[in-house]
């Protein structure tokens with residue numbers, strides 16, 4: 001509790017000094033919440049697992065926390081198989097989550113309905129690309145709880161995510177090759 005208060009105080013000071021020096025980089029401000037920000041993520045999956053994880057400090061990734069996210073991303077529909085997830089994906093999700101949480105004034109939970117997929121299970125999914133970014137550990141299908149996917153797509157687009165699939169009931173993003181857009 002003391003640490004949290006101290007961090008919030010430091011955040012306020014940092015934002016204040018940034019505002020005086022260069023208002024144009026207010027982008028770098030943090031959030032009032034311990035679990036949501038540019039270097040951390042609040043995420044659950046539809047298996048019922050939930051994590052709040054700081055995946056990097058500055059430019060350094062936290063290897064053990066990346067492992068925890070790999071676990072959350074596992075293919076729990078196929079024996080819990082895991083692989084290493086490209087951490088750039090967590091960065092993109094954190095950007096979207098931070099911006100939406102600030103705009104809504106409350107932390108918004110990311111709910112993953114499909115993260116990593118084994119090649120075998122991917123092959124059983126109608127319409128899934130054989131070389132799916134899900135199989136390569138670079139994708140997720142998700143909802144921002146309480147927010148329509150149409151709105152989520154707008155935020156993802158504003159950050160220039162590489163792969164962006166718009167569906168009626170979820171959003172796909174990935175960190176594969178750039179400039180791929182589709183509607184499912």
Ligand SMILES: [Zn+2]
Nearest residue numbers: 139140141172
């Ligand atoms: Zn997908």
